[in-house]
Amino acid sequence: MxxxxxxxxxxxxxxxxxxxxxxxxxxxxxxxxxxxxxxxxxxxxxxxxxxxxxxxxxxxxxxxxVRFGVAPDHPEVKSYGAEDNRILGIPGENLPGVYSARAFVGWYNGLPENRDLNPDLSCETALILGHGNVALDIARILLSPLDLLRKTDITDCSLAALACSKVKRVWLAGRRGPLQVAFTIKELREMINLPGTQPVLNPADFTGLENAVKDAPRPRKRLTELMIKTALQKPGEVAAQAAAARQWGLKFQRSPQEVLPTADGRRARGVRMALTRLEGSGESAKAIPTGDVEELECGLVLSSIGYRSLPLDxxxxxxxxxxxxxxxxxxxxxxxxxxxxxxxxxxxxxxxxxxxxxxxxxxxxxxxxxxxxxxxxxxxxxxxxxxxxxxxxxxxxxVSFSDWEKIDAAEVARGKAAGKPREKIVDPQEMLQLIGH
The missing domain is CATH 3.40.50.720 (NAD(P)-binding Rossmann-like Domain)
Structure with a gap:
């Protein structure tokens, strides 16, 4: 399953x-x-x-x-899984430069089926579609200092690709507003305090929200207050942001309409976003297109709008x-x-x-x-x-459990040599050769 x-x-x-x-x-x-x-x-x-x-x-x-989920720097919370991802259902989503969050997470976590993803990280701006914890995980991996990632069980090939990455700006866009984000305060705080990285939140997006969350459940209230505080702070107020070479930000009430191709049609260059207004409030608020659109330039698009299971039989x-x-x-x-x-x-x-x-x-x-x-x-x-x-x-x-223990020991030994918890083997054939199959 x-x-x-x-x-x-x-x-x-x-x-x-x-x-x-x-x-x-x-x-x-x-x-x-x-x-x-x-x-x-x-x-x-x-x-x-x-x-x-x-x-x-x-x-x-x-x-x-638990082995292949979320992010290598969060081993204690790995637990997201399903066989497939939800598609955007918009023109251009199959262009090179557009990836599902599931495939991208699988790539940096060593999931065998995603080991050859080879994402193009040669652009300066990435757009993540989604406001959940997985979206924040991906943003954090794209912007984290390499010294932090080297201590995790991220795969060698992913680390090498991130070392050559030109991405220095990551936007996270969602169809609804600040009161509907799905990420949690722990992940947001970690992103805000990421060394060498500056958060960019627009104060105008939070106008009047302090009153709106007064009676909200405590987790939602604290999360919104942290976003407001971050939006109002001056650049460099957080020690981790001193001389920040990279930045990330949240964009609200933006719904993807089309992934735009480069002039030669060979890859993504941006996304046309429909501006939305909210109908209703709280968790049940719906995003309705206003008719206005804007284009956001980006060479890397990651869709983190949810997962879906597939039929078993x-x-x-x-x-x-x-x-x-x-x-x-x-x-x-x-x-x-x-x-x-x-x-x-x-x-x-x-x-x-x-x-x-x-x-x-x-x-x-x-x-x-x-x-x-x-x-x-x-x-x-x-x-x-x-x-x-x-x-x-x-x-x-x-493959028996004792066979797995041999694979486990080999991964841990390889990781120890590199100063990591483990170095995952990503090729199933190599695993089978290791146990004599």
Whole structure:
């Protein structure tokens, strides 16, 4: 199911102490080794004495976007995942110089499928479409001093590309206003204090907002107050901005209409933005085009407008509009014994704590169904024994956890030599050669 969600079947028998100990132990198959899969497995094993859980992953390495998510300088919060990204749906979005946030994040985090992205960083101005934490992560990576990045597990090729980067200005544009930004105060504060970088916020964007947030929830109020304070401060007031060679800023009520090509049509040179007005207030405010437009010159465009999950298999129900598996408390509709968790269950929202609680809820549904006799407990399941036989018959050699430990040790050793936590191997074939496959 990919790193953003997990899908599994529960079966077999036995449940804690309320069923006969002679009954076969329930075997649970979890597809996807990201946070959703691991948290679900953890809850089942903790609350069921007999449960046996097998976790399956398409890559040779586990942990999904705990390994490949968000930013290498934020190892404690990596937890964003889904198989695909939402498209902009505008002319020019396939021009060279335009990338999805998912692919760009995958590139600097060593996700094998994105290792050859090779983004062109030869321009001075980058535009990130989106006002979420992932957008701030990307801006921070583009503008961070190399000495800070060298201490992280960012890939060598990404570090080399960033060392040659000409990007010195990053704009983050969103369709709505300051009261609707989706990033959090911790990430904003870190961006404001980024050494050698100056924030550029227009005071006019915040007129009257101090009164508007008086009764807002405390996190929203503090976030808005920090933006206002930053907009009103004089250049150089923050020590980190002294002699700043780089800058970043927030642009509000701007909706992308078209990515504009260079004269020869070979790459992006800018984005035509529709100016918007807000209808309604707070989280439910909608951005309505005013009819006015402006062009923003930039050679690098990164779309960070959200992620979406992909269907697992034709046999598994899937809502293509919402990008989720239809479910009730994790129980897949019309498929008894099949469950889901993570973004494929609820959509692409939230961070690791959200996924953890969501996974616990789904695991609880499995436990309740075991206890209530909703699952077939009459036949013992073979689990990976049967799956292993099928794989061998197809000539497939799966990577075991002990194999992963060899890959892990090699990455840590390479990282130690370079003064980093690890140096990720980004080529699956190299991983397989390392473990003798």
């Amino acid at each position: 990919g790193p953003g969600g997990a899908c599994w079947r529960g079966g077999g028998a036995g449940a804690r102490r309320w069923l006969s100990s002679r009954a076969p132990a329930p075997r649970v198959c979890v597809v996807g080794s990201g946070p959703a899969g691991f948290y679900t497995a953890q809850h089942l094993l903790k609350h069921h004495d007999l449960a046996q859980v097998d976790i399956y992953e398409k890559l040779p390495v586990p942990f999904g976007l 034709p046999a598994v129900p899937f809502d293509t509009q919402r990008g989720i598996i239809p479910n009730s408390m994790g129980r897949v509709e019309g498929a008894p014994g099949l469950y889901c968790s993570g973004w494929v269950k609820r959509g692409p929202t939230g961070v690791i704590i959200t996924t953890m609680n969501d996974s616990f809820d789904t695991a609880q549904s499995v436990l309740e169904d075991l206890r209530g006799g909703m699952l077939d407990v009459s036949v013992s399941r073979e689990g990976f024994g049967a799956v292993g036989s099928i794989l061998r018959s197809r000539g497939v050699r799966p």
